[in-house]
Amino acid sequence: MxxxxxxxxxxxxxxxxxxxxxxxxxxxxxxxxxxxxxxxxxxxxxxxxxxxxxxxxxxxxxxxxxxxxxxxxxxxxxxxxxxxxxxxxxxxxRLDLGSSTKFGKPVTQVLKERMGWTFLLVTPALLISMLLGVVFGAYSAWNRGKRRDIGLLSLMLTLQSLPGFWIGMMFITVFAVQLGWLPSYGAVPLVHGTTGQYVLEIVKRMILPVSTITLATIGSYFLLTRSSMLDTLGQDYIFMAEAKGITKRGLIYRHALRNALLPVYTHITISLGVLVSGAVVVETVFSYPGIGRLLYESVVARDFPTMQGVFLFITVGVIAANLLADLTYPLVDPRARGAKHMEGSV
Known part of the structure; x- marks a missing residue:
């Protein structure tokens, strides 16, 4: 009892x-x-x-x-x-942000029309850069001091230092102008064919801007994962697991990486809101009709109601991403649940 x-x-x-x-x-x-x-x-x-x-x-x-x-x-x-x-x-x-002086319709309607294109661009770029950054960061940390580590670290530091607009312009120069493989602007073709051709043209117009955002952001995931992995690999339980004869693959992915991903997860959730504003330059370079391009067009046209709407959208996105990180982090790290309980019981 x-x-x-x-x-x-x-x-x-x-x-x-x-x-x-x-x-x-x-x-x-x-x-x-x-x-x-x-x-x-x-x-x-x-x-x-x-x-x-x-x-x-x-x-x-x-x-x-x-x-x-x-x-x-x-x-x-x-x-x-x-x-x-x-x-x-x-x-x-009430989501009543006034009317756009440039487009002559409610700002919320303009945002809805552009929002989908930005998510279509940012989502694959975030997933690809996150996956490659985490994998290469873990691999580089395990091979610390070796040529593979130095080579990957040098490459990622170089990519991290390059501005996104420069990467985009180089992609346009090489793949659109010189080789003529891919379109350099827009999101949809001027002439619509069948549904399959239409979807294919949309995908082709996504390749260069998605690649640009990926290369511009992969360095942060790599460096954070590598740093966190190096700290985790120095823990006692890793040496104990290695002494028990656990394979290299098991040490990296089952023991070290699971704990090293905790700060990376926080960075990923926050990036969900930040990348929307970070796509402004890339969407402008490729004339992609997303939220970033809308902000540029509204600034040029001095369409202040639309500018206010875009700023509000970005602000809400960043706040929502931080809230998502706060709510879901205890699900990833059980220690956060214990800390939260202790905090409430004080």
Whole structure:
């Protein structure tokens, strides 16, 4: 009876600690989102000049005073700053981000049209760079100090130092211009054939930008995995496993790599949000119609509502990726669950 009562109390204490942890995380990320939204609201109003110039673009100089006043009323700029702030925050939570001055339709609709292309580009690049970076990083750490390690480390450091736009331009010069193997811009062909041909053309137009993002990001996964593996390979349990006669393959993948992947996993989840903003340069180089290209087009056209929408999308992506890392990391590392329980019971 006493044991059952003790287990029940322990379970309730763990559940209570878990709820408190979720509550703190919810408050923390809500505050971060509110601060990001506030900065997004303040940008056009703190910039030099009239906020109308940022929301309406260069065409504002061609409007008559009556048209200017009507547009100012439509944008809500005739209200007090506090009232504008309230309207902006309520609109953001209702996904009402205003209308694009360049495209002439709601910003949310423009984002929906471009969002899929960015995910189609970023997802395979993230998976490929993650897989290759982890495999090569583990292999390099196991062969520390050998020629294979030095060669891989030199290659990855070189790739890490190269800017993404330069890699993309080299790919266009070699594979699109000189060899003529692959298209150099866009996401879809100008002339649509059969469904199979259409899909094939989309894939062909993905190869160069996906390869560019992969080469530009693989170095970070490699270096992090290699560093974490070197630290793990120096642990006592690795020497004990090696003394028991476990094969090299088993030591790397069953013992060392599983523990070395913990910091890599955090980096991967955070990269989910960061890569969306990191694709801006690559999408611009290849004229790929994603979120990054949309940001470039809105900056050139001074389409501030769309710029605000893109910044908000990137901010929410980064916050969601960090939240995903916080929620799923205890599933990967049992020690985090114990630490969380201890934190709640203090």
């Amino acid at each position: 006493t044991n059952n009562t003790t287990r029940t109390r322990s379970g309730r204490a763990a559940q209570s600690a878990l709820f408190r942890w979720f509550g703190r995380k919810f408050v923390q990320y809500t505050l971060v989102l509110l601060v990001a939204l506030s900065i997004n609201f303040a940008l056009p109003r703190l910039a030099p000049g009239n906020a109308m110039n940022y929301f309406a673009g260069q065409e504002i100089n061609l409007l008559s005073p009556e048209q200017r006043a009507r547009l100012e009323k439509e944008l809500g700029l005739d209200k007090s700053v506090l009232h504008q702030y309230g309207d902006f925050m309520s609109g953001a939570f």
